[in-house]
Amino acid sequence: MKNLGLIDKIVFIFNSLAATALLLSYLLAFIPPKSFPLLSVLSLGVPVLILINLVFMVYWIIRFKRQFLLSLIILLVGYNYATNLYQFTGDTQTSEExxxxxxxxxxxxxxxxxxxxxxxxxxxxxxxxxxxxxxxxxxxxxxxxxxxxxxxxxxxxxxxxxxxxxxxxxxxxxxxxxxxxxxxxxxxxxxxxxxxxxxxxxxxxxxxxxxxxxxxxxxxxxxxxxxxxxxxxxxxxxxxxxxxxxxxxxxxxxxxxxxxxxxxxxxxxxxxxxxxxxxxxxxxxxxxxxxxxxxxxxxxxxxxxxxxxxxxxxxxxxxxxxxxxxxxxxxxxxxxxxxxx
The missing domain is CATH 3.60.10.10 (Endonuclease/exonuclease/phosphatase)
Known part of the structure; x- marks a missing residue:
């Protein structure tokens, strides 16, 4: 972060928080809600967190900064979650019966x-x-x-x-x-x-x-x-x-x-x-x-x-x-x- 300006440092702090929240939310699908009822609420925010991390990634790419890797890695870790959010094409076919x-x-x-x-x-x-x-x-x-x-x-x-x-x-x-x-x-x-x-x-x-x-x-x-x-x-x-x-x-x-x-x-x-x-x-x-x-x-x-x-x-x-x-x-x-x- 030492090569970043003040505004970029502030942006990266928020980026880190969003990336951490998304990574934590990935785990909630495997944690029984009875154990942590309030924490499980975070799972409702997964779609928003995915989009926020995409925005941060694009921001750093436009700025030619390697900080884009943080959100990129988090999104790749949760690739299956991204496909749950949006499907580009569907596999369709027909049968007689x-x-x-x-x-x-x-x-x-x-x-x-x-x-x-x-x-x-x-x-x-x-x-x-x-x-x-x-x-x-x-x-x-x-x-x-x-x-x-x-x-x-x-x-x-x-x-x-x-x-x-x-x-x-x-x-x-x-x-x-x-x-x-x-x-x-x-x-x-x-x-x-x-x-x-x-x-x-x-x-x-x-x-x-x-x-x-x-x-x-x-x-x-x-x-x-x-x-x-x-x-x-x-x-x-x-x-x-x-x-x-x-x-x-x-x-x-x-x-x-x-x-x-x-x-x-x-x-x-x-x-x-x-x-x-x-x-x-x-x-x-x-x-x-x-x-x-x-x-x-x-x-x-x-x-x-x-x-x-x-x-x-x-x-x-x-x-x-x-x-x-x-x-x-x-x-x-x-x-x-x-x-x-």
Whole structure:
């Protein structure tokens, strides 16, 4: 640093802090949130830290300074994290016999009027009918919603608790021969359900998951008004609950005798502990990483393209395509993958 001017020295100090924070955040995917709930919050900032380090690297390159190596090395160490953030091209193909699977958090079909847009249930039903997925997984599903229900001959619609107004659902064009709910032991409607679906001569187990919400409002003004200590504490507690829920689900996944697909609203990013837990044994492929493009944003956050909805496909199954549909009927965007059967 002795060859740097005062301003460059100050810039390099901030660069070092950003690089250290990014390196630490890489490790958080392997540290149980229950151990360090508040520290795990840093994983939400990985996308921002990656972009900040890219900016620092470009700054030093323009200045012809070897300090660019700091951010470059940190980014190379976390190369897989960068690919989780953005995909330049997707690997797509077609097969004569394909199965399409869609996951969609429908936000109660606007039952509480979160948007002024009219006829949301009808618009969601029309959208699903147009895309025509063979299997549809919905989270925050209003159990008496008849529009979607009428599109599929086979279904498993489950609400957690007698007084619940909503739950989760799996709809299928193919026969469902088994179904169950894991029922997370926490207050609220977050849960995981699964069905065994017979597709031609094969049986697939389909998990629909909705992990604990972190209760982060997408509006930047709401974040500014929030008490930072309470917000961080709530997020940390949410991460701890997500860990427990993921452990329960993965126990059932690991007992499954069939090829398996896991999809739904994780309420967390691809840099989180629960994301890493799903693929701890390299059994699954994130369909976005295989066939997606761009940031793959699935949640309407005003200040960053957040991807918190996922479709994990058993490695024994070929992924043909992945798409994200940017409509305005919920605070989540629906995602769809096509697989070869």
């Amino acid at each position: 394909e199965l399409s699977i869609m996951s969609y958090n429908v936000r109660l079909y606007n039952s509480y009027g979160w948007t002024d847009e009219k006829n949301i249930p009808e618009k969601i039903t029309k959208f699903v009918k147009e895309k025509n997925p063979d299997i549809l997984l919905t989270q925050e599903h209003t159990v008496d919603e008849i529009g979607i229900n009428a599109l599929y001959p086979y279904k498993f619609v489950h609400k957690k608790g007698r007084n619940s107004e909503f739950g989760m659902a799996i709809f299928s064009k193919y026969p469902i021969i088994g179904q169950s709910s894991i029922d997370f032991p926490h207050n609220g409607n977050n849960n995981s359900i699964y069905t065994d679906v017979v597709v031609r001569k094969d049986t697939l187990r389909i998990f629909n998951v909705h992990f604990q919400s972190l209760n982060i409002k997408p509006e930047i003004d709401e974040l500014r008004k929030a008490d930072s200590k309470k917000l961080l504490g709530r997020i940390g507690q949410g991460f701890s609950l997500q860990q427990e829920q993921a452990e329960m689900m993965m126990k059932k996944v690991n007992e499954t005798p069939y090829k398996t697909i896991i999809a739904g609203d994780f309420n967390n990013t691809a840099f989180s502990y629960v994301y890493a837990m799903v693929n701890k044994e390299d059994r699954f492929t994130d369909a976005f990483l295989h066939s997606g493009e761009g940031f793959g944003q699935t949640f309407k956050l005003n200040y960053f393209p957040l991807r918190i909805d996922f479709i994990w496909v058993d490695n024994k199954i070929q992924i043909n395509d992945y798409k994200r549909f940017k409509n305005e009927f919920s605070d989540h965007y629906p995602i769809l993958t096509k697989i070869k059967i």
